[in-house]
Amino acid sequence: MTQLPPQLHYLHHDQLSTLCLENVSIKQLATQVDTPFYCYSKAGLVNNISACKAAFEPENIHIHYAMKANSNLSLLRIVAEQGLGVDIVSIGEMQRALNAGFNAQDIVFSGVGKTTSELTAALRAGVGQFNVESKEELSALISVTSECQQSVSALIRVNPEITVDTHKNITTGAKGNKFGVSFNDVLPMLAAAKQSPFLNINGLAMHIGSQIHSVAPYLDAIAKIRALLNRLEAQDYPLTHLDLGGGFGIQYRDNQALNKTDSTAAQHYLTFADFANAIKSALPDWQGRLSVEPGRSLVADIGVMVSEITYRKESQPTPFLVLDAAMNDLMRPALYQANHALIPVQQPRSSLLTQYDIVGPVCESTDTFAKSVQLSSELTAGELMCFLDAGAYCAVMSNSYNSRTIIAEVLVDDNQAHVIREPITQTDLMAFEQHRRLAKI
Numbered sequence: 001m002t003q004l005p006p007q008l009h010y011l012h013h014d015q016l017s018t019l020c021l022e023n024v025s026i027k028q029l030a031t032q033v034d035t036p037f038y039c040y041s042k043a044g045l046v047n048n049i050s051a052c053k054a055a056f057e058p059e060n061i062h063i064h065y066a067m068k069a070n071s072n073l074s075l076l077r078i079v080a081e082q083g084l085g086v087d088i089v090s091i092g093e094m095q096r097a098l099n100a101g102f103n104a105q106d107i108v109f110s111g112v113g114k115t116t117s118e119l120t121a122a123l124r125a126g127v128g129q130f131n132v133e134s135k136e137e138l139s140a141l142i143s144v145t146s147e148c149q150q151s152v153s154a155l156i157r158v159n160p161e162i163t164v165d166t167h168k169n170i171t172t173g174a175k176g177n178k179f180g181v182s183f184n185d186v187l188p189m190l191a192a193a194k195q196s197p198f199l200n201i202n203g204l205a206m207h208i209g210s211q212i213h214s215v216a217p218y219l220d221a222i223a224k225i226r227a228l229l230n231r232l233e234a235q236d237y238p239l240t241h242l243d244l245g246g247g248f249g250i251q252y253r254d255n256q257a258l259n260k261t262d263s264t265a266a267q268h269y270l271t272f273a274d275f276a277n278a279i280k281s282a283l284p285d286w287q288g289r290l291s292v293e294p295g296r297s298l299v300a301d302i303g304v305m306v307s308e309i310t311y312r313k314e315s316q317p318t319p320f321l322v323l324d325a326a327m328n329d330l331m332r333p334a335l336y337q338a339n340h341a342l343i344p345v346q347q348p349r350s351s352l353l354t355q356y357d358i359v360g361p362v363c364e365s366t367d368t369f370a371k372s373v374q375l376s377s378e379l380t381a382g383e384l385m386c387f388l389d390a391g392a393y394c395a396v397m398s399n400s401y402n403s404r405t406i407i408a409e410v411l412v413d414d415n416q417a418h419v420i421r422e423p424i425t426q427t428d429l430m431a432f433e434q435h436r437r438l439a440k441i
C-alpha cells in the first residue's frame with residue numbers, strides 16, 4: 001500500500017483518527033491559522049538532507065540546494081545549518097541565501113538571463129560560482145569582472161541535447177531548450193575567457209530537467225560531456241569541475257494508490273544513492289570536483305497544503321468538492337497537470353467511496369486540482385483536507401490572482417508549530433497601489 005510521507009500519520013483518539021504532522025494536529029492548527037495554508041515538517045527536511053548527504057558526500061559530490069523549489073527563510077536556515085551550499089537563479093534568491101546564513105562562496109548562480117546589474121551584485125557579494133549559459137553572458141561577465149577588478153570562478157553550462165522522460169514543460173537539456181550552450185560553443189568561449197585576467201573557467205555544468213525517474217539520461221549526458229572534456233583537454237583546456245544539476249524525481253502519491261490495500265502496485269522509485277552510484281559509475285577515473293543541485297527531492301514530501309471544503313456541490317455525473325484553496329495557491333495541477341493526492345484530516349468512519357472533481361474558487365476552468373478522484377462519501381462542507389507532497393514548487397509559485405491572499409506557511413517541529421510566513425493580504429498588496437506610495441515619473 002502506498003504510504004503517507006514519514007512525518008504524517010493519523011492519531012487515533014476517542015474513536016476518531018486525526019491527521020498529525022510530526023506531533024501537531026492539523027485540525028488544531030487550523031483553529032489558529034486561516035485555511036488554506038502550507039505546513040512543513042522540520043524532521044522531514046533534516047531527514048531528507050541526511051539521506052542526500054549520506055549518498056553523495058562519501059563519493060565526494062558537493063550538494064547545492066536549488067532554492068527555487070522552496071525559498072522560505074526558515075527552511076533555508078535549516079539547509080544552511082546542515083552544511084549544504086545553495087543554487088540560486090536571481091539576486092532575490094541571493095539576498096535570501098545570504099540572509100539565511102549561507103556563505104557567498106557556497107552559492108552557485110545559475111540562470112539563462114542574468115542581467116549586468118545581477119552579475120555585478122553577485123560579484124560584489126563574493127558568489128563562489130557562476131554557471132554561464134551563453135557567449136553573450138560570458139562577455140557581460142568578463143566586462144563586469146574587469147570593471148570591478150575582481151576575479152571569479154565560472155562553469156559553462158552545456159546543453160547535452162538528450163531526451164528525458166518527464167513533463168514537456170520541465171525538460172531543460174533537450175535540443176531547442178533555452179538553457180546552456182551547444183558543445184560547439186564551448187571551445188570559443190574558453191578561448192575568449194582566457195583573454196580575461198579575472199575570469200577562471202573551471203568546468204562544465206548541466207541540468208537536464210526535473211522529476212526524472214531514471215539514471216539513463218544522466219548516464220547519456222555524462223558520457224557526452226566526458227567525451228567533450230577529453231577533446232578540450234587535448235586542446236589544452238583541462239577542466240576540473242563538473243556540476244551535474246538536479247532533477248532527481250520523487251514519488252508523488254496519488255489517491256488511487258492510497259486507496260489500494262495491496263502492495264503489488266508499488267513501483268520502485270530511485271533514491272539519492274541510486275543517482276550517486278550512477279554518477280560515480282559514469283565517471284570512474286574522474287579526479288576533479290563534482291557537484292549536484294537537488295531541489296524537489298529535498299523538500300517536496302515535507303509539506304502539505306491544508307484546505308477546507310467550502311461546498312460539496314452536487315452535480316451529475318460527478319459531484320464537485322469546491323475547496324477554499326485555488327490554482328493561485330497551488331499551480332502545479334493547472335500548469336503541469338500534476339497530481340497531488342488529497343486526504344481528509346479527519347479519517348472518515350465509513351469506507352464508502354464517491355467519485356469527485358476537486359476544484360477551487362478561481363474563475364478559470366483550469367482551477368481544477370483533480371478529476372474523478374475516489375474519496376470518502378461522507379465528505380461535506382467544513383471538512384479539512386490536505387494536499388500531499390506540497391513542499392516543492394508550491395508556495396514559491398503562488399500568486400494573488402483573483403485578488404486572493406498569498407497564504408501562510410507554517411513549520412512544525414515535534415509538537416511545536418510556528419508561522420514562518422504571514423499571509424500576504426490584499427491590504428498589504430493594495431498599499432503598493434495607494435497614491436502616497438506611487439512615484440511620479
Ligand code: LLP
Binds near residue numbers: 211246294332
Ligand atoms: N538546477 C537548475 C539549474 C535548475 O533549473 C533546477 C530546476 C534545479 C537545479 C533543481 O531541479 P529539481 O532537483 O528540483 O528537479 N516548477 C516545476 C519544476 C521546475 C524546475 C526548474 N529547474 C515543477 O513544479 O515541477
